[in-house]
Amino acid sequence: GDSVTQMEGPVTLSEEAFLTINCTYTATGYPSLFWYVQYPGEGLQLLLKATKADDKGSNKGFEATYRKETTSFHLEKGSVQVSDSAVYFCALRNSGGSNYKLTFGKGTLLTVNP
Amino acid sequence: DVKVTQSSRYLVKRTGEKVFLECVQDMDHENMFWYRQDPGLGLRLIYFSYDVKMKEKGDIPEGYSVSREKKERFSLILESASTNQTSMYLCASRGAVKHTIYFGEGSWLTVV
Numbered sequence: 001g002d003s004v005t006q007m008e009g010p011v012t013l014s015e016e017a018f019l020t021i022n023c024t025y026t027a028t029g030y031p032s033l034f035w036y037v038q039y040p041g042e043g044l045q046l047l048l049k050a051t052k053a054d055d056k057g058s059n060k061g062f063e064a065t066y067r068k069e070t071t072s073f074h075l076e077k078g079s080v081q082v083s084d085s086a087v088y089f090c091a092l093r094n095s096g097g098s099n100y101k102l103t104f105g106k107g108t109l110l111t112v113n114p
Numbered sequence: 115d116v117k118v119t120q121s122s123r124y125l126v127k128r129t130g131e132k133v134f135l136e137c138v139q140d141m142d143h144e145n146m147f148w149y150r151q152d153p154g155l156g157l158r159l160i161y162f163s164y165d166v167k168m169k170e171k172g173d174i175p176e177g178y179s180v181s182r183e184k185k186e187r188f189s190l191i192l193e194s195a196s197t198n199q200t201s202m203y204l205c206a207s208r209g210a211v212k213h214t215i216y217f218g219e220g221s222w223l224t225v226v
Contacts, residue, residue, distance in 0.1 A: 036217075043118070043204055043217035044157075089156065101147065101172065102215060106156035 002027045006090045006105035013080055013112050021075040021108050023064075023090035031092040033057075033066050033073040034102065038087040047075075047088070080112045117141075118218040120205050126224045133192040135221050137205030145208040146188035147215070148172075148180065150201045157204065163188055195225045 048057030159172030
């Protein structure tokens, strides 16, 4: 079945550091890929998405590129802020089968210190 | 803005109690979902509904049931709560923009 593997946290960075959170996936067909963010005490919010190979999703300074050859969708940001502290989830939605649901990774906790 | 509202943020229930978690969305979305979130396990799908009175089991339906009598409301039911159902429960909905799923703020359930 479909699965998503993302790097285990927690990740602790200083403000203005470069961020990478790795995400790889296993899926049949041609999935759409997503990054969701969960701030403390809140639900999940869509951060960015990509629906086909080589697409780049971007939002709030975060970027991720859909790499079909490496089945990856790594999240990057050039300069993190304290306000980026949150849990980040990589997810996929497959185009085949039951396409109603998202399959999530286990989440990566990011803490940014001033 | 799309709003997904979960009626209870924090609940404490006793083992064996029947528990209802309510979720309402205001955007006429067809699809609604219940996930649970546990440390180290991420989000796991319990049930989803693709229309009124329609439901399908997700990955971990055991011990849960759902009700979707109206399009805007999707209820998760724990018939007899157990301590291993202590968790954060997240409701979500999806509509016309097919790739975007909107989440509620979550309900923290503790079963003692």
